[in-house]
């Protein structure tokens with residue numbers, strides 16, 4: 001609908017890939033909470049775990065809008081793989097591209113381009129929305145930093161080759177002014193315990209402990225104690241690609257509801273011919289298309305480096321989250337008892353979509369960002 005020729009080309013090729021390779025395993029990924037190794041390799045080979053890595057480092061060099069299309073199409077079939085692509089392909093490369101030294105770019109963007117996977121470790125058991133209170137410490141020791149602390153709900157952790165880690169380098173009372181961002185390789189000092197999440201399963205979401213991990217000072221991204229701003233900038237883009245997973249889930253729900261309504265009969269006619277069912281289907285479509293418009297517009301703001309990016313990114317995420325939960329609820333309603341059973345795909349979509357109201361900042365946090373933006377209290381710094 002909104003696709004120009006180049007976007008259509010990307011959409012068609014990801015759709016073909018997803019339907020050919022992911023459709024047959026999506027249910028198994030959800031059930032077993034793991035993506036089979038051969039599927040991971042295929043997704044990586046397509047460059048879907050390195051979306052934003054520039055061509056000069058061997059990546060696909062996609063724009064934010066193009067990345068959104070890839071993530072949306074992957075998530076239409078498997079939200080677990082869609083969110084893996086969001087994190088490794090967008091949130092992990094962002095701080096390396098914008099704040100990393102040439103040496104870090106060569107090494108870590110190169111890892112992603114060769115099919116490696118990255119994770120983004122911000123949230124801690126103590127603090128999610130209140131990220132400025134995080135307690136993971138990075139102590140300088142000569143030419144190294146020693147990192148210790150615990151992170152939770154870290155997507156991709158079980159598959160990751162390296163982590164972007166937000167850690168405290170200043171005093172706790174310094175809050176956001178005492179936080180720095182590091183690249184930390186997966187090694188024996190990193191302890192990973194996989195979590196059983198409700199949706200977006202298979203994406204390796206884990207509790208991660210950094211037990212005195214030694215990293216070279218060169219792995220610091222940008223200046224010391226300036227990490228919080230870099231995290232916020234990363235989230236501006238991450239919220240757009242995370243929202244794109246929601247678009248994929250909503251699209252799948254619409255397709256399921258429409259198909260069912262076209263073949264199920266009730267009271268002498270097909271569901272699709274009942275006005276109240278038509279109302280539900282039209283609502284799902286309205287909620288999906290308005291979300292799509294907002295996510296694509298936010299992506300354009302990111303691609304043009306607009307100062308309005310935080311506002312549009314949070315508006316798109318909030319709208320997609322609330323619309324998504326309602327749209328998938330309606331899709332389940334169209335399917336009746338079948339929708340509530342494990343026999344239907346809508347049951348999985350219903351568990352999946354709730355994540356958008358929580359991950360990458362809750363709805364409440366998005367509202368805070370929106371109002372701060374309206375008051376001119378948020379400054380974009382690339």
Ligand SMILES: Cc1cc2nc3c(=O)[nH]c(=O)nc-3n(C[C@H](O)[C@H](O)[C@H](O)COP(=O)(O)OP(=O)(O)OC[C@H]3O[C@@H](n4cnc5c(N)ncnc54)[C@H](O)[C@@H]3O)c2cc1C
Nearest residue numbers: 120121122123127128129153154155358359360361362364
């Ligand atoms: C599937 C999944 C994947 C994730 N992946 C990652 C990842 O890869 N990396 C990562 O770092 N994190 C990740 N997260 C963590 C996620 O970003 C956090 O869960 C989220 O930011 C909320 O933090 P919290 O869970 O600590 O909730 P809390 O911050 O404890 O919030 C609990 C509730 O209180 C509300 N609340 C909190 N503070 C306020 C306030 N000041 N005013 C009003 N309401 C408030 C919140 O909105 C929420 O409703 C993931 C989470 C999920 C579910």
